[in-house]
Amino acid sequence: MGLDTLLVAVGEGDVERTDAIADAVINVAAPAGATVVIAHVIDEETYRRALEEAGEETTSFLERRFKDRLPDQPGFEGDVPRWVERRSLADEDVRPEPVATVLDRKALIQEMVEAFEDAGVEYEIRGDVGDPAERIVAMADELDVDFVAVGGRNQSATRQRLFGSVSQEILRSVNRPVISIREGVGK
Template sequence: MAIETILLAVGANDAKRLDRLAEETIDIAGPTGATVVIGHVFTKAEYNDALDNLDFDITAEEVSGDDVARRHSIVRELVSRFDDAGVSYEIRGPVGDHGEKLVELAGDVDADRLLVGGRKRSPTGKAVFGSLAQEVMLESPCPVTFVRADTK
């Protein structure tokens, strides 16, 4: 199966995993020529906070989740790295439940691979606090690569 589209799921907590997420994505997208869809899902509250923090003028224009994602620092850093590596990309910022929207986005863009970051967590921690990565791995319409931050 050829890899034409890679969905890279990122969020506010991915700053520590940014290097690994970028490296792993470039390692796959570079040789395959795949387009990377940088997906940053916002809950409604996160979206509203971002509108305030990023000084969008919501009276002058309607601001989409895609617009907010484009201005997020993690996304801007990834864009810089992908530009340097010659990797094509697009940016999506759906608003809603993180897990549901990532799985939906993977289907919408017909992703061949989904990369998601996470941290090591015990089985008890997953049961008590839930795991976005686990939810996405179980529901994704395509193979999922789990990327942890460097532990060094």
């Protein structure tokens, strides 16, 4: 099995270990000349709350973009929407939580992009809104990727049972090889 496309799933838990994830993905993708798909999914509630915080300007922009109406599951390709930057305040302490979540995701993606560009690795960015594990698995299938890379953090068994884990759900659900980049890698 060759390696043409590797999907790296990034989420809120990956903000503090972006470098380790990018390094691990580069070590696999660069020698193979593979394209990396940076995949991120924001849950629908956070996205809707961020839209509410952004106000009417954003709603009218999205309505124009989607012509008829806002879609039931609004997704976004490529960059995290620019409205977040315009709407957010310079002072991080006063940003509403959903806006901060989207901005953190944007920063994470930008760091990955810089690492991939520095390493000469081709990449694309895919974003969506919905259940993160479900949408990442669907993206892997839709794009017919060769491997999926996920970050993971150390959680107690109790915490995993109570709250679940997006990484664990992806590991259980995706029907292709998975590279798991655990917390603490690269330190």
